[in-house]
Amino acid sequence: MxxxxxxxxxxxxxxxxxxxxxxxxxxxxxxxxxxxxxxxxxxxxxxxxxxxxxxxxxxxxxxxxxxxxxxxxxxxxxxxxxxxxxxxxxxxxxxxxxxxxxxxxxxxxxxxxxxxWERAGVLEWLDLSSDQVPAGPRLPARAVREDDLPALHACYADLASTVNGLVDRAPPAVAVRDVLDLDVASVLPGHDGEVRGYLTAERTRHGLRVLDLVARDATALAGLLGGLRDSVGPADRIALRVVDPAVTGLLTGQGVEVAVTASHWMLRVVDLPAAVAARGWPAAEGLRDTTVDLDVVDEHAPWHAGRQRLVVEGGAVRVEPGGTGAVTVHARALGPWFAGTQDGHALRRAGLLDGDARLLDRLVGAPGVPRLADFF
The missing domain is CATH 3.40.630.30 (Gcn5-related N-acetyltransferase (GNAT))
Structure with missing residues (x-):
């Protein structure tokens, strides 16, 4: 067709x-x-x-x-x-x-x-009332201005670089200036033009739908949460999209039940050598030089199927053709492994991997659940 x-x-x-x-x-x-x-x-x-x-x-x-x-x-x-x-x-x-x-x-x-494709992470929303938001310190937040946009995006990118799965929101796929059209867009200025934190939201008939709550430190985060509490009436609901997992900890640490809605997203490794070359591998810096021989089973992406050797050398990681194919990895296993969502034991039980995957698990070494905060 x-x-x-x-x-x-x-x-x-x-x-x-x-x-x-x-x-x-x-x-x-x-x-x-x-x-x-x-x-x-x-x-x-x-x-x-x-x-x-x-x-x-x-x-x-x-x-x-x-x-x-x-x-x-x-x-x-x-x-x-x-x-x-x-x-x-x-x-x-x-x-x-x-x-x-x-x-x-x-x-x-x-x-x-x-x-x-296979499940690799979440996009989470918290549903809570204003009285479930902890009161925070009064900080001098103000409305976002056009000249704040580069620093606001830098604030987001600094956080996103520490959370596996988040996108960098670079143009043209994402237009940063769209925040100026939202019902709520407040910024907490820092030193030398830096943004210490910001909050963006839109009002709905049910209450406030918070799109971003991002801060560089705990005090700024608590202050923005306090401002969020003041932005809605006592009967209003708050739907908060989780960009920073620290926000979940602050809210659920109050001893109050909070409803969480999670949309699961799926990841597909389209080109294994290119994906491995682009990814950061912090855990590789502590590993001795070594290799693991893969046999990639992927009939729909034949360009990387077959025997591939994953090489750890000098703290860097690459994939090159060759090897013995000692570890069989099916296409559906590549996304969860790359994301750190499933270890070799789980992938083996699912019938998606066979062989010694201990090095693969040590390489990923990614704490936390991968997450997205954008829908497409």
Whole structure:
């Protein structure tokens, strides 16, 4: 079946398709920092997806990542191999665009697991009332101004670099200035033009929907939380998107029950050598020079399938062709391993790995649950 790039000419048909398949229109065509693919069947548009140009933090370094979203298939085309063909084309497209990772949110995981994606992290929201937010010190926060935007983004990026999975929110995929259009955008100035912390939110009929609560230190975080408490009435609810896991600790440490809603996202390693080369490997600095021989089983990404040798040398890590293939790793195991979500024991029990994976586990050494704070 023909699969090609999504163009302006497809806008109306893609909007109708998304509304039929997903119940919402979505964007007619991708904007800056994104592209799309469509599949045709019997001369009609049968499926569509978009790919955003992101960079995701792993081990303190950013790895190019394609954010796959708005996957919609015409109900009349289901069961005819359209989804699989479109995802196969997306894998090739991701590699051609230099994106060795691909992440997505999947309401129905099975089609994506069949193409090598697996659950790797969470996007979390906390639901609480204003009286569940601890009172904090009064700090001189003010509204965000245009000239604050570079420092505000730097504040976010400094935090994001310490949390595996967060994207760097670089343009054009993310427009930092969009915060100026939000109902609430307050900043806590620091020294020499630095932003010490900031809060962004939008008001809904249910209360306040907090998009970012980011701070450089505990006092600033407590102050922003206190300001959040003052921003809503006693009957209002607060939905808080978790960017910094420290926020969860401060809130749930109050001895009050807090509801947590988690959206699980899936990760796919599209190009293993490129992904390993781009990732940070802090744990490798403490390891002696060594290797582990892999046999990568991946029929949908043949460019990295087969025998690959993972080399740790001088604190750096790389993947090169060759080796004995002593450790068999299936495509679905690569994402959870790369993210540090599952260790070798769990992957072995799931039938996705066979062999001695102790070095792989030591290499990842990533504390905490990988998380995203953006939806695509």
């Amino acid at each position: 023909p699969i090609r790039a999504l163009t302006e000419r497809d806008a109306d048909a893609a909007t109708r398709l998304r509304r039929t398949a997903l119940g919402r229109p979505g964007r007619p065509v991708p904007g800056p920092g994104a592209r799309g693919l469509v599949a045709e069947l019997d001369g009609d548009l049968a499926a569509v997806l978009t790919i955003g140009d992101f960079h995701q933090f792993w081990g303190g370094r950013t790895v190019p990542m394609g954010g796959v979203g708005a996957v919609a298939v015409d109900p009349r085309a289901r069961g005819r191999g359209v989804t699989g063909a479109l995802l196969d084309a997306a894998l090739r497209d991701l590699r051609e665009h230099g994106q060795p990772l691909a992440a997505l949110y999947a309401p129905t995981p099975a089609p994506y697991r069949s193409r090598g």
